[in-house]
Amino acid sequence: MSTFRYLMRDTFRLLFRHWGMSLLTLFSISAVFFLLGASSLLSLNARHLLDNVEGQLTVQAYLKAGTDLAAARDKVQSFGNIVQITSVTPDEALERLKARLGNRAEVVTLLGDNPLPPTLEIRVERASHVPPLARRLVAMAEVDDVVYAGGLAEKLSRLSSFVGRLSMAILVIAIVAAVMVLFNTVRMAVYSRRDEIHVMLQVGATQTYVALPFVLQGMLLGMAGAALAALTLLKGYASAVDVLASTMPFLQFLRDGALLARLGVVLVGAGISLGWIASWLAVVRFIRAAMKPL
Amino acid sequence: MDIRISGVTKIFEGDIVALDGVYLSVGAGEFVYLVGTTGSGKTTLLRVISREVLPTKGQVLVGEFDLRRIRYNDLAYYRRDLGIVFQDFRLLPHLTVFENVAFILEAMGVPPKEVRDRSGFILERVGMWHRRFLRPPQLSGGEQQRVAIARAIVNAPAILLADEPTGNLDPRTSDEIVQLLTSINASGTTVIMATHNQYLVDAYRHRVVEVHRGRIIRDEPQGRYMADVDL
Numbered sequence: 117m118s119t120f121r122y123l124m125r126d127t128f129r130l131l132f133r134h135w136g137m138s139l140l141t142l143f144s145i146s147a148v149f150f151l152l153g154a155s156s157l158l159s160l161n162a163r164h165l166l167d168n169v170e171g172q173l174t175v176q177a178y179l180k181a182g183t184d185l186a187a188a189r190d191k192v193q194s195f196g197n198i199v200q201i202t203s204v205t206p207d208e209a210l211e212r213l214k215a216r217l218g219n220r221a222e223v224v225t226l227l228g229d230n231p232l233p234p235t236l237e238i239r240v241e242r243a244s245h246v247p248p249l250a251r252r253l254v255a256m257a258e259v260d261d262v263v264y265a266g267g268l269a270e271k272l273s274r275l276s277s278f279v280g281r282l283s284m285a286i287l288v289i290a291i292v293a294a295v296m297v298l299f300n301t302v303r304m305a306v307y308s309r310r311d312e313i314h315v316m317l318q319v320g321a322t323q324t325y326v327a328l329p330f331v332l333q334g335m336l337l338g339m340a341g342a343a344l345a346a347l348t349l350l351k352g353y354a355s356a357v358d359v360l361a362s363t364m365p366f367l368q369f370l371r372d373g374a375l376l377a378r379l380g381v382v383l384v385g386a387g388i389s390l391g392w393i394a395s396w397l398a399v400v401r402f403i404r405a406a407m408k409p410l
Numbered sequence: 411m412d413i414r415i416s417g418v419t420k421i422f423e424g425d426i427v428a429l430d431g432v433y434l435s436v437g438a439g440e441f442v443y444l445v446g447t448t449g450s451g452k453t454t455l456l457r458v459i460s461r462e463v464l465p466t467k468g469q470v471l472v473g474e475f476d477l478r479r480i481r482y483n484d485l486a487y488y489r490r491d492l493g494i495v496f497q498d499f500r501l502l503p504h505l506t507v508f509e510n511v512a513f514i515l516e517a518m519g520v521p522p523k524e525v526r527d528r529s530g531f532i533l534e535r536v537g538m539w540h541r542r543f544l545r546p547p548q549l550s551g552g553e554q555q556r557v558a559i560a561r562a563i564v565n566a567p568a569i570l571l572a573d574e575p576t577g578n579l580d581p582r583t584s585d586e587i588v589q590l591l592t593s594i595n596a597s598g599t600t601v602i603m604a605t606h607n608q609y610l611v612d613a614y615r616h617r618v619v620e621v622h623r624g625r626i627i628r629d630e631p632q633g634r635y636m637a638d639v640d641l
Contacts (some may be wrong), residue, residue, distance in 0.1 A: 119519040160499035312502050312513075318460065319565065320490035321517035326479070388523065407482060410422070 119325070124327035124397060130305050133380065141301040145294055145341025146348070153289035153383050154347040157370070159283035160379070168245045168383045171199075173248055175264040177236040180219055183258045184272065185234050192236055195252055197245040211223065212215050241275070242319045291390065294338070298394035302334045324402050330399040331392060338391020339384055346380035388393040411438055411473035411491060411568040411600065413459060420454055420469030428454040429465070430624035436602065441595040441632075443611050444604040446621035452604035455621065456571045459602070460492055461485060473568070483506040490518060493562030493599075497574035499554045501546040501561070508533065510511075511560045518565060528564055536560045538588060552583030556590070563594055570594060572603040574612065588614050602605070 123253075130140045178284050179188055185203045192201060204212070209232040217223065238253075240246055246264055251260045306313065353376070357369045413436040420429040429451050436442055437485040443451045457463040458470055460568040475488045480508045501510050520528070533539040536556040546554055555575055562570055572591060576584035588603075588610050595601040595616075605611065609616060620628035 121522070122516045122519075144544045192630065253427045315500060316501065316515075316517050317511075318489060318494055319517060319561075320461075320488070320492075322486045325517055325519075407485065409462055 123325075123328050125240055127332040127336065130329055130333045134305060134308065137301055137304060139338050141297055142341050142344070144297045145338060148294045148346040149383055149387060150305050150349055152287060152294075152386070153345055153379065155283050155286035155290070156379055157349070157353055160375070161370050162276070162279040165368060166243070167367050168317045170241070171239070173243055173246060173264070174264065175238045175240065175241065175246060176261050177233065177238065177253045177256075178233045178261045178263070180260045181233060183234055185236070188234075188256075188258045189236060190252070191256070191258075192238060195249060195275065197241050197249070199239040199241055201239075202237040204237060206230045206232045206234055209233075209235060222371065229230050230347050232307065260281075286380035291386075294341075294387075294390045295394045298334050298338055299398050300393050301337065301397040302330050304393040305333060306330055306399050310402070311407075313403065317403070317406055321398075323407070325398045326403055329394070333394045334391040334395025334398075336391070338387035338389075338394075340387075343382045343389025345387075346383045349383075350376055350378075350380055413600070414469075414471040414603075415455075416469045416471075416517055418458060418465040420458065420463060420550045421466045423563055426502070427624050428463075429458070431606060432468070432621075432624070432626055433538075434619065434626060434629075436600060438600055439595070439598050441592065441601045441616035443618045444549070444602060444621060445606060445608075445611060445618055447606065448461065450621045451574055451624040452621050454540070454624075456573050456602065456604055459569070460494055460571055461488065473502075486624060491568045493565070493567035493570040495555070495558050495562045495570065495572040499546070499551075501554055501560040503546050506543050506545055507538055507557050508550070510546070510557055511564050514561055514564055524584055525627060529560075530612040532564045533557075533561045550584065551578050552580070552586065555579060555583075555587055559587070559590060563599065569600045569602070574604055574606075576605065581609070584610060585613070592616075599606075 177188075179185070179193070185205065189201050189203050190199065207230065210230050213232070238249065239251055250262050250264050253259050313326055317323075357371065360367070363371055413434070415432055415434040418429055418432045421427050430454065434452075434455075439503060444455060446452050454463055458465055458477070459472065461470075461480065465478065472488070473491070475484070477488075480488060503514075505513065506527055511532060512525050515525040515528060520581070530539065531543075533542055536554050536559055538560060541549060541553060541557075546557065549557065554580075558573070559572075562572075570591070575591070576587050579587060584607060591601050591603060594614040614628055615632055617632045618628070619626055619631075
């Protein structure tokens with residue numbers, strides 16, 4: 117218990133002895149985590165938007181006249197990645213056409229026999245699933261023609277992949293930047309206390325006892341920086357979404373409170389973890405070198 | 411704790427031979443002067459015992475510890491049995507006298523009340539209690555060395571290593587420091603003190619080990635006349 121008290125006291129001494137450096141690190145970490153959180157929000161919103169659009173993507177397979185709709189439906193169902201299949205008989209298709217024509221519905225009587233084919237309307241999970249499904253449908257003997265928004269599906273698929281890669285790149289850059297900032301701060305703190313560390317090691321302090329205040333310092337700075345970033349980001353995001361939604365009502369922004377809270381927790385967790393890793397690397401190298409006999 | 415050094419050689423980079431086949435045994439509770447000219451190997455020998463220097467050859471046994479094979483984790487526990495005093499004191503300038511002594515106990519996880527009691531007691535013993543709130547730059551050399559000694563003995567080590575503890579002090583203060591070390595030795599602590607102050611060696615009779623060019627050339631038991639020892 118007393119060891120814990122000494123550790124906490126030394127940790128806060130480290131933080132406040134070089135308070136200017138601590139403050140600089142806090143804001144640097146905060147900026148890095150703000151960037152990280154913003155890129156995550158961009159990625160989440162892009163995913164949300166794509167999910168909405170993809171949810172409305174439908175492939176229409178026109179079957180040959182006389183095809184058994186139920187059998188064809190079962191066959192397509194086995195292809196996988198299918199969210200929903202709606203079977204439309206020629207009669208149902210005709211009714212839909214009439215409904216769409218409204219007052220001019222009588223013109224369909226000019227067609228004589230119902231010329232509309234039986235149809236399967238298929239919804240898939242992702243835009244990227246559309247082209248392979250279309251290829252398999254075209255290859256089916258029962259299928260006469262396949263209609264789908266092929267270009268849109270492929271563009272959405274590419275956009276989704278690009279946003280994913282961009283977020284990953286920002287994530288890697290942000291992690292490296294955060295580790296470097298924390299590493300340097302802790303290394304400076306270690307350097308400023310090098311004499312003390314040497315004396316402590318000479319009189320029998322364990323490596324863990326010497327290292328822990330520095331590690332806690334890194335973890336606290338990481339946590340505080342990430343928490344500041346998360347608060348600023350989520351507060352700013354709520355205001356920004358209100359403004360954007362009123363000016364661009366056709367766009368659906370992410371407003372899932374639980375998901376946003378999870379993002380905040382993940383940012384703070386990442387701050388603590390990166391603080392721990394960076395400070396451990398900084399202090400352990402120094403201690404090992406100090407303990408190495410000549 | 412006995413110290414047994416057998417055939418220890420230390421060669422630093424550039425083929426500098428600091429110790430050359432040293433054999434030395436020091437029993438628990440002894441007071442030993444290590445004498446010799448500058449560069450003779452006294453400090454290296456002390457640093458071999460504190461395991462800051464690893465011998466190139468030979469064996470060093472201190473109590474149950476074999477210093478060539480000791481693990482990092484055990485090294486911390488071994489060093490708790492050692493007190494080290496340096497010529498340049500090496501006090502931490504931003505801590506007070508009291509804090510300089512107390513932080514050694516804190517590093518060992520001693521409870522706060524015991525830290526206060528033991529640090530206070532030791533500062534009384536070395537005559538520095540009245541200076542406990544001052545910082546090292548506010549003290550004289552002799553006072554700083556007293557604080558350094560207090561720091562070295564506050565954890566009641568079995569062995570006290572003192573490397574030229576009077577090197578920067580005037581004769582009167584040097585006398586006081588050796589008297590203090592002698593009283594510490596009288597309470598059972600083994601003291602090994604490197605010095606080239608012949609007056610002190612003559613005035614306070616203890617075993618004398620002379621080192622020259624990395625070898626022990628003389629090992630005089632306590633009480634022998636020392637005037638012929640060339641320091």
